[in-house]
Amino acid sequence: MEQNVEEIQENxxxxxxxxxxxxRHLTKPSAINVKTLIAASEQDHDEPKRLKKNPCIACLGxxxxxxxxxxxxxxxSYLKTSKYDSDTFNLAFNLPMCTIIRGxxxxxxxxxxxxTFNPTFPTAFVCAKDAWKLMAExxxxxxxxxxxxxxxPLLVTVGFHYDDIKxxxxxxxxxxxxxxxxxxxxxxxxxxxxFVSQYGEMPSVPESTIEFKSVDARHESVFIAGRYNKWSRxxxxxxxxxxxxxxxxxxxxxxxxxxIKKHALADEFRFSSSxxxxxxVRMLGRxxxxxxxxxxxxxxxxxxxxxxxxxxxxxxxxQVTVTHLQNVVKDQLKELKSGExxxxxxxxxxxxxxxxxxxxxxxxxxxxxxxxxxxxxRVLHRRANMVRPRTIHxxxxxxxxxxxxxxxxxxxxILSTQAGTYVxxxxxxxxxxxxxxxxxxxxxxxxxxxxxxxxxxxxDWPTPVKY
Numbered sequence: 001m002e003q004n005v006e007e008i009q010e011n012x013x014x015x016x017x018x019x020x021x022x023x024r025h026l027t028k029p030s031a032i033n034v035k036t037l038i039a040a041s042e043q044d045h046d047e048p049k050r051l052k053k054n055p056c057i058a059c060l061g062x063x064x065x066x067x068x069x070x071x072x073x074x075x076x077s078y079l080k081t082s083k084y085d086s087d088t089f090n091l092a093f094n095l096p097m098c099t100i101i102r103g104x105x106x107x108x109x110x111x112x113x114x115x116t117f118n119p120t121f122p123t124a125f126v127c128a129k130d131a132w133k134l135m136a137e138x139x140x141x142x143x144x145x146x147x148x149x150x151x152x153p154l155l156v157t158v159g160f161h162y163d164d165i166k167x168x169x170x171x172x173x174x175x176x177x178x179x180x181x182x183x184x185x186x187x188x189x190x191x192x193x194x195f196v197s198q199y200g201e202m203p204s205v206p207e208s209t210i211e212f213k214s215v216d217a218r219h220e221s222v223f224i225a226g227r228y229n230k231w232s233r234x235x236x237x238x239x240x241x242x243x244x245x246x247x248x249x250x251x252x253x254x255x256x257x258x259x260i261k262k263h264a265l266a267d268e269f270r271f272s273s274s275x276x277x278x279x280x281v282r283m284l285g286r287x288x289x290x291x292x293x294x295x296x297x298x299x300x301x302x303x304x305x306x307x308x309x310x311x312x313x314x315x316x317x318x319q320v321t322v323t324h325l326q327n328v329v330k331d332q333l334k335e336l337k338s339g340e341x342x343x344x345x346x347x348x349x350x351x352x353x354x355x356x357x358x359x360x361x362x363x364x365x366x367x368x369x370x371x372x373x374x375x376x377x378r379v380l381h382r383r384a385n386m387v388r389p390r391t392i393h394x395x396x397x398x399x400x401x402x403x404x405x406x407x408x409x410x411x412x413x414i415l416s417t418q419a420g421t422y423v424x425x426x427x428x429x430x431x432x433x434x435x436x437x438x439x440x441x442x443x444x445x446x447x448x449x450x451x452x453x454x455x456x457x458x459x460d461w462p463t464p465v466k467y
Contacts (some may be wrong), residue, residue, distance in 0.1 A: 009137055012106070016205050019044045020135075021058035024126035025106050034134040036092050041135065054205045056300045057093050058102050059128050060162060061209035062095075063135070071212050073135050076143040076158060078215045083265060083298045086219060088152035089144075091136070094127040094159045097183055097212065098168040102129065102203040104187045107203055108195065153220035153300075159213040166207065171198050222294045223301070225328040225336075226311075226461040227287030228252060228273075232319040233280045233451070238271065240279070248279075255320045257292050257325040257381070259313045263306070265298035274336055274343070274461075275419060277454055284348070285456040287323060292334055302327055307465075324465045342417040344393060346456040350402070350412055351427055351438065357409035360397040366441050367415070374433035376425045391418040391450040392426070402450070413438070414455070424449050 005026050012022040019040035039252045045065055055061035137148045240247040253271040261269045273290040277283050307325045369392040375385045393416040402410045427449040431436035439447045
C-alpha cells in the first residue's frame with residue numbers, strides 16, 4: 001500500500017533524518033520552496049534533544065545547527081575580506097562521496113513506498129547542495145551585498161571533511177568502482193538489489209559529523225588589451241631565460257603586465273601579442289597589439305580613468321610606451337591571432353654594402369616579390385627546419401649617411417611584408433637559405449643589415465581610445 005508524504009516523512013525522521021532532509025527527499029526539484037526548507041530547519045532547531053542523539057543520516061549534519069550557521073558565517077567572512085569586487089557570486093560544494101551514496105539509499109527507500117513513482121529508479125529529490133544554497137542565499141546576500149547568480153564569474157567553493165568516508169565507500173567498492181566524477185550516474189547504473197545487499201536498506205546512523213574544511217573563491221579571467229611601442233634595442237618581449245638563468249633584467253611583457261596585475265590583485269597573468277620583435281628590434285609607429293589575461297583577479301572593474309592611470313605607470317619606464325589600454329572579452333582575442341600569416345607588417349631596415357652604393361632602383365622595381373625562406377640558422381635550435389613561402393609586398397630603398405666615412409655605403413629600405421617574414425635574413429640571405437634576398441637583387445654579396453625597426457602592423461585592433 002502506498003504511504004502518503006506525511007507517513008514517509010515521519011519514517012525518515014525515525015530513521016534519523018533531519019527535517020530538512022526529510023522534506024527535500026520528498027520534494028521534486030521543480031517543486032522546491034525555500035520557505036518550506038527554512039521552516040523545516042527552524043522546527044529542527046526547536047527540537048534540540050532529538051538532534052543531540054546523532055547527526056542526520058542524509059546530510060551528516062550539514063543542515064543542522066550550529067554547523068549550518070557556522071558555515072554561512074565563514075562564507076560571509078571570506079567574501080567580506082577577500083576583496084573581490086564582483087557584484088554576484090555562485091556557490092559550489094565539495095561534499096564527501098558518502099553524502100551522495102546516502103541520498104541514493106534514501107531515494108530507493110522512498111521509491112518503494114510511493115508506488116505512483118517508477119519503482120525501478122530512485123525518486124527524484126532535491127540534492128543537498130541545491131537545498132543548502134537556497135537556504136543560505138538570503139543571509140549571504142544581505143551580509144555581503146552581492147547577488148546570487150548561477151552564471152556569476154565568481155565561484156565560491158566550500159570544502160568539507162568526513163572522518164568515516166573510507167569505511168562507508170568500501171562496502172560498495174567491492175562490487176563497483178566509485179569515483180567523485182559522475183557518481184550519481186554510476187549509482188543509477190547499479191542493480192538496486194546489489195546496492196541494498198551491500199549497503200543496507202537505509203544509511204547507518206553516523207558516528208561523526210561532516211566538518212567544514214575550507215572556503216575559497218575563483219573569478220573568471222579578465223582581459224586587458226592595448227598597443228605597445230618598444231624603444232630599446234636591448235629588451236626582449238618575454239623573459240629571456242636560458243638553462244634556468246635569467247639573461248636580461250626585464251622584458252616588455254613584465255614592464256606592461258606587472259602594474260596591471262598589481263591593480264587587479266590577480267594570481268598571475270598571461271601575455272599574448274600579434275607577433276613579436278627580436279631583442280635588438282624597435283617597435284615604432286602605432287605599436288604592436290597585445291592582450292593580457294588576468295587569472296583570478298579580485299579587481300575586475302577598470303574605469304577609463306583607472307586605465308589611463310595604469311598607462312601612465314607603465315610609461316614611466318623609458319623602454320616601453322603603452323596606449324589604448326582597454327577592457328576586452330575573450331572572444332575578441334580571436335582578432336589578435338586570426339590571419340596571423342596574412343597580416344602585413346611594415347619595416348625599416350638600415351643596410352650597408354662595402355664600397356660604392358649599388359643601383360637601388362633594382363630594389364625599388366623588384367616588388368611585389370615571392371621568396372622562399374628556410375628556417376633561419378639563428379632559430380634552428382627551437383624551430384623545425386622547413387621552407388616558408390613569404391611575400392614582399394613593396395620596397396623603397398633610399399641612400400643615407402651614417403657617421404664617418406668607413407669605406408661603406410648605407411641605405412634604408414622601407415618594406416611591407418607578409419607576417420612571419422624573417423627580414424634580417426631577407427637582407428643578407430642567411431647563407432643562401434632565403435632566396436631571393438637583397439644580396440641577390442643587388443648582385444652584391446656584402447649587403448648586410450645594421451638595424452631594424454617595425455613601423456606598423458596593419459591590424460586595427462583593439463579599438464582606438466579617445467584621449
